[in-house]
Amino acid sequence: MTDSWASFGADLHIEPVGGGLRRGLMEALREAVRSGRLAPGTRLPSSRTLAADLAIARNTVADAYAELVAEGWLTARQGSGTTVARRAAPRRGPTRAPKSRPVHGRPLYSLNPGTPDLASSPRAEWLKAGRRALIAAPNEALGYGDPRGRIELRTVLADYLSRARGVHADPARIVICSGFVHGLMLMGKVLRQRRVKDVAVESYGLDAHWNLLREAGLRTPCLPLDELGSRTGDLGAMRSAGAVLMTPAHQFPMGVSLHPDRRAAAVDWARSSGGLVLEDDYDGEFRYxxxxxxxxxxxxxxxxxxxxxxxxxxxxxxxxxxxxxxxxLAGEVAEAKGVSDWASGALDQLTLAEFIASGAYDRHVRSMRLRYRRRRDQLVAALAERAPDVRVSGIAAGLHAVLELPEGTERSVIQAAAFQGLALEGVSRYRHPEATPGREALVISYGSPPDSAWSGTLEALCRVLP
Structure with missing residues (x-):
């Protein structure tokens, strides 16, 4: 069988409107038929495909399709899928232009960084791994457990990180946490207990991380950043710094990889001062x-x-x-985690352990690497044709790119994008309060839009660039 559910039906950009997912989806489909955007006879995606693209339940889409068939908007025949009814629905006044403003404050499109393509999450494989893990789990796995996390996951991670990222890992020195922020909270607590006063940070990054460290009682002086990455040679002048938080493989948001000399300088500083380097390897698997x-x-x-x-x-x-x-540090961090949060969810840990051990994780990463590279190449090609004066950087790895703008235009471009229903963020959003203002640019996530929205998102971006 050559066709699969993933290729069944045409790509369809649709945005549920109003209250309730099913009702909102039905109204969006009716409007697409009324306006002529969906012509009679158009074959719609399968309920499973559209549900995956919209990140909603398949039953929601199936129920919406069924009601629209009953109303005469759509037709459904076994083996032929769902299509727009041949009998055209009456138009209500002149054809309206596509909406360019957000509905109820929600943008039509978003290129904000922070999330992958959620519609491509490996749900079926994850479910299979979870079933296998639960069947094989010992009874004690359902108890409170070790604050470091399940030994099955720590063992598998030690092997994977050594193989894929070159990390020297021992299961006894791994602590599982509920996201990076949770881990940083634990480290902030331990550093404060060790009487550390300052944690140096990069001059561009996430304010949520800086604020979290400050809430732990730590100051966050910033390191200057240039085309070679953070200037780690400046750490020696930060007399009160006991640690530095960095994204060396792919600096967020600027996208540069830390130069080898500066990597060595960061480690030399840690050795000579007794400090620590906190390495955030947030997207290390994705390189092109x-x-x-x-x-x-x-x-x-x-x-x-x-x-x-x-x-x-x-x-x-x-x-x-x-x-x-x-x-x-391993014992101190495990103790700090045990006081506030004895253990992360055991079943999810066991599922991830099985997902990695079975090879499904590697297969998924390779598949997504190809998908994201195609997206990146399409972005670069569209900009070369539509906005040739915009320089693109930070694209050798990761899920985002930096688009440099003419001086004084960052804010106006973001405002113009908002009017078009496109959410964008500029680099100024990520600048440390103590950092010297630098270039103006956009931080564009080519990884987050689902396939059904990608072409429309790219078109909206090109419309607002200078």
């Missing part, structure tokens, strides 16, 4: 035009805390992340 950049942790496992997460490779909603810790 270069050999993979290994983890900084392999330069000195006793001075680097490695953070990894499933948020970009699978989905942030899983709330699964991990820390690979120096031997001297």
């Amino acid at each position: 035009d270069r050999q993979p950049v290994g983890a900084l942790q392999n330069l000195d496992p006793e001075r680097v805390v490695y953070f990894g997460t499933s948020s970009k490779s699978l989905a942030p909603g899983l709330r699964l992340a991990w820390m690979v810790l120096p031997e001297a």
